Each structure stands twice: as C-alpha cells, then as structure tokens.
Amino acid sequence: MPIRFKSLLITCTLAAAGLAHAQEEPVLNLYSARHYATDEALYTGFTKLTGIKINRVDSDDAGIMARLKAEGASSPADVILLVDAARFYRGEVDGLFQPVHSKLLEDVIPANLRAKPAADGGTAWFGLSTRARVIVYNKARVKPEDVDTYEKLADPRNKDKVCIRSGSHPYNLSLFGAVMEHMGEERTQAWLKGIVDNMARWPKGGDTDQIKAVATGECEIAVTNSYYLARIMRSDKSDDKNIMQKVGVVFPNQNSWGTHLNIAGGGVARHAKHKENAIKFLEYLASPEAQNYFANANNEWPAAKNVEFDNPALKAMTGGKPFKSETIPIGAVGANQVKVQQMLDRVGFR
C-alpha cells in the first residue's frame, strides 16, 4: 500500500540545549514495481529478521522510474525493485542506481543475471528471480516439434496461428533483443516480419489472454512468461483446468542457444540514505528463504545458485528436468531495444 514517508530522524529532547544526538530509526524506503500481491510475505520476513521497517511505494515500472527522475537527489528511495531486464538497463543508463559491493550477492547471483561491473567493480542491479518466455500451443492442432524454437514462430507452416501481446511490451522487447543478440540484426528483422505474417489476430491483451486464446481456438500458438502459465496450472478453477487440458508448453531452443530468460530484481537507489540497509535487503532477497518465496508464491525460478525449491507447476512444466536457458549477459537485451523498436515499426508489428 502506498505510504507517505515519515521523518527519518528521532531527535532527542536535549536538542534545544545543543546536546542533540540524532538516532536513526532502522528503516528502508522501497520503490517496488513488482506487480504481485503475494510479495507482502517478503517484506514482513525481512523486518522480522532485521528489525528494519520497510516504507513502500508501489507503482508500475514506468511510474517508479518517472518518480525517481522527478525526485532527483532528494529522492527518499533506498532500494528499487523492477521487473524486466531492459528496464534495469534503462535505469542504469539513466543513473537511477548506485553500484554497490556485496560479496554475498556476487557469489550467489550468476554474472549474466546482473549488471556488468561499474568502473569501481560495483554492481548497479541484480536479478533476483527469473522467468522463461515460453511457447504454448494447442495440443490437438499443433505438434510440439513445429514450435520448438523461436525461429519457428515465423515459419510459413505456422501461418495464421500465432497470438502474441504487443511487440512494444517490455517482455517482448527483451525477447526480441535477445534474439537479435543470437541471430544478428538482419535475420531478426526477417523473423519479426515472419511473425507478423503468421499472426492469427493483431496483438491485444496480456500473456494470460494469449494462453486463453489458444485454449478457445482463436489461435493455435502463443508466447507467454512462464509464471502466467504456472498460475493457471496451479488453479483449482474449472475454467483453468479446461485450459490446461488443451494447452501444451515448449521451452524453445533446447538444441541451440536456450530459452530466453528475463529477470525481476533490484538495485540500490542512487541517492539512498540507508545504503547499508538497502544492501541487507537485496542480500535477504537472495537468501534461500526469499528465493523459495519467489519460486513457490510467484512461480519464478530462483536467480541464486543452488537453491532447493518445490513448486509442482514449475516441475511439471519442464518434466521435472532442468531446461537449457540462454547465457547472454541479460543487460544486452536493453542495449538492443532501440534497434528492435525500429524493426517493429518497419515490419508493422504493433
């Protein structure tokens, strides 16, 4: 729930006598763009462990970034949580983060899931959970081998079958930016044109809407983030059970560069007044307890190495086996965004 920031200093009554000492209340000001209602448990877990109170501002990514820019050096933000790699890249370029040193985070978060080291070796942002961008298909009409790579979304055999949300949505911009990293500019533009040719309808709605459209037969193939599918898989509603009867899932490119992974994560705000608390919080989010929360409550994969977790939907989705994911430095997808957007305009991908 959005709150107003209270005064951060408790000034003792001897102030008038010039003997004041200020004691800082253990506090952390968090700006979060994570749009998952179940996150509350993470924040109470941290406060219980450390005694540090969290003041939270919730908004979407664009809202958080605009607010940080408007506030400038007077921003009370200590930690910024964002969703999507390209937004982290943008935030880094815009100077919203301050690179920090944490041996713990550097040890547990793989190098490709965090910002490239700054000049002083610090890190501007860390991926804390991951989500795969997968392909779902109508089991009665499509063979999994016809959609087992991203390239095949553009294959003429899949004409008029594909549903996908707006090309300009960050989840797609990041996927396309990753594809550009793997295939180069020219092939990526041809591929995007092929997807437009294969669309069953113009993009509309979010990822869950695309999954539903496959189940209703409006399209036969769709692209979604894994956690939206996992939510439906874990639902007890009969509508959702019906969807899962009809829909299969493929983790693309297992025999080449691997399935595209995006991140949610966090960084210390440029003008953080509680930098130590901010680092503590990010370290807490990388702990097995918090990583398990990401996996179990929000159906994301832990970003930290060697975390055991138990989520039946995530297991079922991959047949209980680990899947091959891409290993490009995830910030690279952000660097490709301007070019990707230009390509989308050129090929008429709305």
Ligand code: FE
């Ligand atoms: Fe989402």
